[in-house]
Amino acid sequence: MGERLSVVGFDADDTLWQNESFFRLTEDRFADLLRDFVDGDHLMERLLAAERKNIGHYGFGIKGFMLSMIETAIEVTENRVPAQIIGQILDMGQEMLRHPIELLPHVEDTLATLSDTHPLILITKGDLLHQEQKLAASGLGDLFHGVEIVSEKHPETYRRAFTDHGAGPDRAMMIGNSMKSDIVPALEAGAWAVYVPHGLTWALEAAEAPEGHPRFREMPDLGGVPDHIARIEG
Known part of the structure; x- marks a missing residue:
């Protein structure tokens, strides 16, 4: 025995x-927000690189994901990202935190x-x-x-x-x-x-x-x- x-x-x-399905849906929305600045595949590569770099600073989870999205948006737009898009990224993150x-x-x-x-x-x-x-x-x-x-x-x-x-x-x-x-x-x-x-x-x-x-x-x-x-x- x-x-x-x-x-x-x-x-x-x-x-x-x-859990991961909500991240994927938010990534799709993120790509749609920035479609006038960068193609989706390149954006996801930049976002993943930011997440990898930031894990040591922010840890795992939605809050670190939000900050990595904001950082990526600033970088791919060369500091020209509209404040409205930053606000929408924050809204998306808060929706994820509230998801049942x-x-x-x-x-x-x-x-x-x-x-x-x-x-x-x-x-x-x-x-x-x-x-x-x-x-x-x-x-x-x-x-x-x-x-x-x-x-x-x-x-x-x-x-x-x-x-x-x-x-x-x-x-x-x-x-x-x-x-x-x-x-x-x-x-x-x-x-x-x-x-x-x-x-x-x-x-x-x-x-x-x-x-x-x-x-x-x-x-x-x-x-x-x-x-x-x-x-x-x-």
């Missing part, structure tokens, strides 16, 4: 609820099932206030034993979280949609990991899949996670 998992970790954005939570398939049933048998923790990146607001709005907060909102996800992030909330990474599992942030570092820490692809992945979260790793599994949604854990535990 396998050893029982002492804790199960979940990512939040695009694992439990929709849309849970992904099988989230509620899976969390409810697992919370009866295992401590669950949320391990997510992003703006502290906004992540707390989204968790509260999701109605899922009572199902989690603990919440970790972090600036970045490294192997040490998972070692600490799984030790603080359980018996260490060797008896823990991480479930998420980002190969770079949720899967690879959790496996490096010694945990099990389940990759649930969302379909839309931010370019800065891309990474090679650890094919053949004995603790790695890919699933189309969260529905199969309880049975997978049962098989591991034997």
